[in-house]
Amino acid sequence: MHVLILGLSSIAQRRVVPALQSLGTVAAIDVATRKAANGQAIDWQAGRVYDDYAKALEQTSADLVYVSLVNSEHHRWAGQAVRRGLHVVVDKPAFLGLRESEQMLELADQQGVCLAEATVFEYHPQTQFLQDQFAAAHDSPRRISAALSFPPKDEGDFRYQRALGGGALWDVGPYAAAAGRVLYGEEPAEVACQILTCGGPDGVDTAFSMLATYAGGRSVVGQFGFDTVYRNRVDVLGSQIGVEMDRFYTNVPGVANELRVTTSQGVTGLTGPAGDAFAAFFAHVFASIESRSWSSLTHDLHADARTLERLRQAAGAQ
Numbered sequence: 475m476h477v478l479i480l481g482l483s484s485i486a487q488r489r490v491v492p493a494l495q496s497l498g499t500v501a502a503i504d505v506a507t508r509k510a511a512n513g514q515a516i517d518w519q520a521g522r523v524y525d526d527y528a529k530a531l532e533q534t535s536a537d538l539v540y541v542s543l544v545n546s547e548h549h550r551w552a553g554q555a556v557r558r559g560l561h562v563v564v565d566k567p568a569f570l571g572l573r574e575s576e577q578m579l580e581l582a583d584q585q586g587v588c589l590a591e592a593t594v595f596e597y598h599p600q601t602q603f604l605q606d607q608f609a610a611a612h613d614s615p616r617r618i619s620a621a622l623s624f625p626p627k628d629e630g631d632f633r634y635q636r637a638l639g640g641g642a643l644w645d646v647g648p649y650a651a652a653a654g655r656v657l658y659g660e661e662p663a664e665v666a667c668q669i670l671t672c673g674g675p676d677g678v679d680t681a682f683s684m685l686a687t688y689a690g691g692r693s694v695v696g697q698f699g700f701d702t703v704y705r706n707r708v709d710v711l712g713s714q715i716g717v718e719m720d721r722f723y724t725n726v727p728g729v730a731n732e733l734r735v736t737t738s739q740g741v742t743g744l745t746g747p748a749g750d751a752f753a754a755f756f757a758h759v760f761a762s763i764e765s766r767s768w769s770s771l772t773h774d775l776h777a778d779a780r781t782l783e784r785l786r787q788a789a790g791a792q
Contacts, residue, residue, distance in 0.1 A: 545639025
């Protein structure tokens, strides 16, 4: 597999490239970055460096493009990659709105290529381990309480710029949208969402609370944003068992997390399996491309886009 990364983002450098290299199936990783166009020296040992996105898409021999640009540029460059017949993975949020998402999914279907969103936490083995605790207890999740929040960024960060797709609902909203899909296996029946704080020169939303309800009396409640101390946690309750886990949404590769499992017999501490969510995600993407069976990836992108659209509408977000 030959991969081209559009955008030399922090997440691409810290997580995507090491994950791709760990798989042993990636022959080369090219990068296209405007930093090179501005004369900045790029230390890149994995493959070719391009200073222009369009030129990179014209000249690359890559099989798959990873779009790691500011949110407002996802639609344009993912679209150009798809039109060139390339498989595409896009940083979350894949696109700014349900309409954009559906347009891109239709285009990818017409071109016969895979289009996926990199919401990768569900691929970490600890997520399956959490679900295995319920299966072993002959139980299933009924209540989910989730939180993903981190301290404020520098005001020059794209998250504070509305024109670049900033705001907490775009930045961490995909995690809120995905929780019920991953742990319940379906989209919510009803959603409610309230913006809590706004900030930056554009007054974008910087934190929100949400409630999603599902058939059978199930629910997800969550706190998300970037205006508090760091929190990355999920509490999942069933009729017979409850599981608490930190580092649910993002985890350090190779580091095992502790789970607290509560039953009628008391509280037990368990060590979940270590892993790399990005590596597991890309392994799944590559296998799907090899077998030309990527409907699950398409489904997840579309389902989360629908739920995120409903959360934004409920919050009255612009």
